[in-house]
Amino acid sequence: MDKLLRNKKAIIMFIAPAFILFTLVLLIPICKAVYYSFCNYKTLHPIKFTGVDNYVKLFTKDRAMRAALKNSIFFMVFSIITQFIMGLFLAALLTNIRAGRNLFKNIYYLPCVLSSAALGLLWMFIFTPKLGINQMMASFGWIADCTEGPQWLFNTEGFIILPIIVISFVALWQYVGQSMMLYMAQISGISSDIYEAAAIDGCTKSQAFFKITLPLIRPMIATAMSLNAIGSLKFFDLVYNMIPEGFLGDKAHVLATHMYTQAFKFNKLGYGCAIGVVLLVMCLVVTLLINKFVKVESYT
C-alpha cells in the first residue's frame, strides 16, 4: 500500500479522469452559474453585469420566490421527518421478518426507479376530479358528485396549499424505499452479538431498537437526512407534472420549478442562475446543519 501511495504518477493518472470530469461538468458550470447570477443574462441578448440586482429582486420583489421558498422548506421538513420515521420503521420491520423480505423490499423500492415524469402523470390522473380518488369517493357515496370533492391539485387557499401537501405525500411514497434501503443496509451491518448480549441482560425488543439500533445507525441517519433534504429542496418533476401550468401561478412553485420557469420559459438565465445559487447555498447549509446536529459516535 505504501509503495503504491509513493507512486505519485499513478495517483495522478487515476485521479485525473474523475477530476477532469468533475471540473468540466460540475465545477466550471457552478462557477459560471454564480457569475451569471450577477448578470442580466437573457437568452439571445448580450450579457450585462448588474451586481446584486438579481438577488435584491429575488428577495424583495418576487412573489413567486417567496412562495417557492416557503413550499420548498415545507417540502424539505416534511420529507426529512416522514422519510426518517417511515424509512426506519419499514427497515426495522423488514430486517425482523424472513418470509417475503425481498418481495416487500422490492415493492417499497420500486417507485424509486420509476420515472418521476410518468409517476407525476399517473398521480395527476388519480387526483383529477373526473378520475381517480374523487370518482371513487362519489361511487362510495361520500360525495354527491366527483366534482364536489376536494380540488386536490387546484385548491390554492391556505398558507401551505393543498397541491403541495398532496405532492409531499406522493414524494414520500416514491422515495421512502430509498431511505428504507439505506437504513436496512446499516442495520444489517450491526453484529448480532450485541443484540444477543443485550437479550441476555434482559433487554426488550423496543429497548434494543432505541438503545442499540438507533445509536449505531446514526451515521446513516445523517446521510439519509442529507440526501432527503437536498433531494426535496431541488425537487421538480412531480410539481411540474402534477400541477397544471395555470395553477402554478405564484403560489405553487418550488425553487426548482421557479428556476426553470424563469430561466427557460421567460429566458431570464441570469435570474434563473441566482435562484440556482440560492438553492445551492440552501443545500449546503442544510447539509452542514444536519451533520452538525445529528451526532455521530464511533464505536470502533
Place this chain on the structure above:
Amino acid sequence: MKMKKLLAIGLSMAMTLSMLAGCGGNTPATSAPAEPAAEDTAEAPAADTAEEPAAEDTAEAPAADGEVQEITFMVWDDLEASEDLITKGYKQSVDRFNKDFEGKYHCTPITTNLEEYYDKLNALVTAGETPDVFIASPGANLNDYATTGVAAKMDDYLNADGWKQTFTSDAVFAGGTYGDDGGDGPGIYAIPLNIAAACVFYNTEMFEDAGAEVPKTFSELLDACQKLQDKGYTPITISAGTAWCLSMVAGYLCDRNGLNLQDIKDHKTDWKDEKVIKAGKQIQELSKYFQKTAAGDDNDIATAAFYNGEAAILIQGSWAIGQINGSCAEGFADKVGVFAFPAVDGSSADPNRVIAKSDSLCMSASTQYPDAAVQLIKYFVDDTASKYTAEVGGKIPVTSVQYDEKVAPPELKYVMDVFKNASSTFGFYNESLYDTEAGSTFDNCFVDIFTGTDPEKALDPIQEYYEMNVW
C-alpha cells in the same frame, strides 16, 4: 514493470477520452437519419406558387456533389400522431417538399407539444442549434427572435420572384413586420401561414332545445347559459388548467369593456383600472356556467367536451375547427354555429373587434441552407397547402387561393362572416403584453380570479410586474 506503466497510461487515456467523447460533437437535434445522397442531383421541381428565388445575396454553403442539404423544421405538435387537421396539413407540406426535392433537400421535423414548444426552441437557440425553419406566434415570442437576429429578414426572398404578390395583402405580414428594432433592420421576419379568429362556437341543437338565442350582449350570454343549464346542459366548456384559454375570454372582456392596452403600456392607466376589475368580475359570473371540472381540464379535454356533445358553448380560436372536425362524430359539424364574442352592456367600446392570430414561419438567420429553408416555407403557403388550410383545416388562408366553399367545413363560412364583420383585430392579450412573463402573469391572474379571488387582489401580480419592469 514498464509494460504495466504503459498499460496504466493507455487505460487512463482511454478512460479520459471516452468520457470527453460524450461531451463534444455537434449532433443534429433529432435522431432521424438524413436521407442517403441520391445519385441524381438534377433540379427538383419548385413549389407551385413561385420559382426558387435567385440566391445571389444568400450565403448558401456549397454542398458537395450529391450531398443532400438537410434542414430542420420545428413545430408545436406531433406531425405523426396529431389528429389536428392543420397539423396534418403541415405534415403533408413537409412530405411533398421531401418528395419533390429528393436527393437535393431534406427536411426533418422536430416536434414537441405546444406547452413546452418555446422552452425547447429557446434551449436550441441558446445552444446554437436553431432549427432552420420554426413556427412562432406574432407577439412577445416572435419579438424575441426578430429583434435579436435569430430570425432572418425575409424581404429579399419575398420580393425575388413575385412570391409576395401571392398573399392576399401586405396586411397579413403586419404581425411579422419590424422597424428599426428588427435584428437585421426594418423588414418582414415571419411568413404567415393562416389566420384564425377567436369566436364562440355553439351547439345549435342544444340552443334550440333550451330556447336560447344567439347572444349579442354579455347579459344575453348569461341568459342563454342559464337557459341551457336549466335544461340540464353544461353551458360552457373551457380550460383553466391551460391558462391561455381562460385569458382569451378575459382579453375579450377587457377589450369589450373599453380597455386599451397601449394606455396601460404608456401608464395612462394601470391594471387596477375599473375596466379590468369589471372583466374579472364578469369572468367570475360566467364561470358559474363552466363545466365543473374546468380547473383540471386541459384544452384538449375541454374542446373534446364540446365535440362530444357534453357542452353547448366553446369559446375558442378558429383553429378548433381542425381539431373538432378531426375528432368529432360524423354530422356533428352541421350542428355547430359560430358567433362573435358579445358586447358588454353599457360599454361604449367597439363590439366588433376580433381576436386574430396567425401561425407564422421564421427562417433561422444562421441556417446553412437558406434556399432549402425558403423552399420549405413556400410549400406551407403554396396553392395546395392554402387550399388544404381552408377546405380541410377550416382556417383562413393568407394567399389569394381559390378554394371550394362547398368542400370547406361549414364553420369556416361562419368564422369568415365574423371576420368580415370585424371592424379591427387585436392579438391575444397574453401575447400582446410587454413580454412573455407579463403575458404569463396576466394568464395566472385570471386563473386566480376564476378560483374565486377578489379581482382587485388577484391583479396585484401583474400590477407589480408592470411597476417593476415596464413603467
